[in-house]
Amino acid sequence: MLLALAVLLVAWSWWDSRLPGAYSAEEMGVPDYGGGPATHRGHQPPLGAPGGGDPVDGADDAADLVSVADLIASPSQPDAEPDVRVELEARTAQVTPENGKAFAGFTLNGSSPGPEIRARQGDLVEVVVHNVDVAGGATLHWHGVDVPNAMDGVAGVTQDAVAPGESFTYRFVAEDAGTYWYHSHQISHRQVVAGLFGALVIEPSTPSDQASDVAVLLHTYPSNSRSINGTVGALWHEAAPGDRVRVRIANTDNGNTAVWVAGGDFRVLAIDGTDVNGPTALRDQRVPLTAGARADLEVTVPATGAIRVQAPGVSLVVGPAGSNAPETPSPSAVFDPITYGTPTDLGFDATAPDRSFVYNIGRRPGFLDGRPGYWWTVNGNIGMAAPMYMVGEGDVVTMRITNQSGEGHPMHLHGHHAVVLSRNGVPATGSPWWVDSLDVDHGEAYEVAFVADNPGVWMDHCHNLPHAVEGLITHLMYDGVTTPFRMGKDTGNEPE
Ligand SMILES: [Cu+2]
The missing domain is CATH 2.60.40.420 (Cupredoxins -  blue copper proteins)
Incomplete structure (x- = not known):
């Protein structure tokens, strides 16, 4: 009897974990409002919760929704002349690093890394990517740049993968000077390691102290x-x-x-x-x-x-x-950045958050899309049962990230920079330590804060990319935002 129950439970877990051939990022995860008011989201009820829809009034108000595809740079001047314009051709190639060994990979304009892109703070940057023959399709994600959501380059979330023979144009204003990089966010666990990446430098608008x-x-x-x-x-x-x-x-x-x-x-x-x-x-x-x-x-x-x-x-x-x-x-x-430099104003009050989330990383046996395995968990849950972090524009958000999974994870939030408030309960005392890629080791606990000031649907995932494939992905979902894009085996979009 007990055995039969156990078998039934396992069978149900397996059945319940399977993903449809096409699904929306909006369906991923269980809404978590972080102690704040419920927010609207797109048309899709969560999987397994038929009739979900709008949690506020029980109906979808399509008129109130903004599509991620409309969250672009300079929406008032969509045809503005860019200050920096780059064309990149993505190809399949036998790549031989200088002094290194050859491998079957990818190039951008004939090399890997692709060309270094340089802009000055305030420039409108336009990058056209042409996929010549990368069979699985490709995209470009601007790692660390808080671009408008439509330009984030996540296949199946903010755009469709660019198929062979097709092109996509990225446009964004280089608002924040700094060091960044770009990489494909389609089948990223294979495409990035095998060559589809490059450097992006945004030079400060004021002259720097360095020669x-x-x-x-x-x-x-x-x-x-x-x-x-x-x-x-x-x-x-x-x-x-x-x-x-x-x-x-x-x-x-x-x-x-x-x-x-x-x-x-x-x-x-x-x-x-x-x-x-x-x-x-x-x-x-x-x-x-x-x-x-x-x-x-x-x-x-x-x-x-x-x-x-x-x-x-x-x-x-x-x-x-x-x-x-x-x-x-x-x-x-x-x-140790947590004590380095001099404190200064954060620009917002992190002690009075509108929403407080937890992102507890663990690991356990279970099913991910019907596959049995020893999967990463977020707040104890695998895959679709993990949280969807729901925010409204302007919210001050804190997030406590802990890791009891047995391995370290480089956690990457798209579209935002978060400031580290504390590590293992010890407050940060140096310069504000702003991150987009934060190493959370096994046994560690970080408290970070950010302002939700960039509407969209944003991945918040592990940048050890095979771990993302293994389910260590969540999204930050803004009030009233919807995506027309779909992921899954029938769509050609595979962001991890
Ligand atoms: Cu990881």
């Missing part, structure tokens, strides 16, 4: 080639003795890495694209970089020789032509 700056992407290709801007080994950036140089570093891998500076002091000027307030000199510390994260380091070229910025297996030598700097092992001391 020059250089962007470097750390990446491990499928051939196990560990690279810096596509080169295995060391790169060199020319600078004169005494020059202060901003080295913009992005970790484009699925796993954590670290960077350090051999032979001199350095400062951490920015984290995840946001300048640190009052950065002080550091020495002999390694700076951890979780998946997707960026750090801008300021180094000063010595009077003789050069200075070397290192990461495991790769490095950047900064100095005059022909100069060199010794390699050093990774320092044992670890840079």
Whole structure:
């Protein structure tokens, strides 16, 4: 009898976990209002809850809904002339990193990484992606840039994957200076590692204190080639003795890495694209970089020789032509942003949130889309049973992220930057520590806060991309927003 019940329960779990061939991001997850008032959402009732619809008055008011496709840059001037315009051709290719081993992957304009895109703060940026022959389709996501939702590049949520022979035009205003990167958000667990990514730098509108700056992407290709801007080994950036140089570093891998500076002091000027307030000199510390994260380091070229910025297996030598700097092992001391720099105003009151969410990451056996496995959970639930975080525009939101899953997770919220309030109950005391990619280790608990100021449907997921495939995905859903796009095996859209 008990056995029969157990079998029935398992069978029901399996049945209930299966996804339809096409489904909307609006159907994903169980609405969580974070202690605030219920909000409207699109037409789709949650799966398993027929007749869901509008939680406020029980009816859908189509007239009140805004489509994610209409959440664009400069809606009043859709044809405004861009300041920066780039065309990118995505192709399937045999890729050989400089000094590295070949693999079957992808290129953008014939190379991986794709071209570095540079804009100045305030510029209207237009990027046209042409998919020449990437069979599964492709998109571009602007990692860390709080773009309008229609430009977020998430297949099946904010657009359809760009099929071979087709194009898509991204337009956004480069509002926040900083270091970012772009990558495909279609079948991303395969396309990003195999080459569909590049650097995006938004230069400040006011002149910077540094003599020059250089962007470097750390990446491990499928051939196990560990690279810096596509080169295995060391790169060199020319600078004169005494020059202060901003080295913009992005970790484009699925796993954590670290960077350090051999032979001199350095400062951490920015984290995840946001300048640190009052950065002080550091020495002999390694700076951890979780998946997707960026750090801008300021180094000063010595009077003789050069200075070397290192990461495991790769490095950047900064100095005059022909100069060199010794390699050093990774320092044992670890840079901690939670005490670094000087506090300053956040611009909002995080002590009086409109909504407070919890994002507890765990792991347990169960079914994800009918597949048995040992899946990631959010607040104890797998897949569609995980929460959908519901917000209204203007809400001040806090989120407590904990992890008891046995592994660390680089958590990435699209469309917003969150500020770290505390870690393991210890308040942040340094510069406001703004993140879009936050490493939450097993056993850790972070309290973060943000202002819901960018309407749309935004992924909030693990950027160890295979983990996203394994269900570590939720969405932040704004009041009154709807998406016409669909995911699932019948749609060609597979954002993870
Ligand atoms: Cu993860």
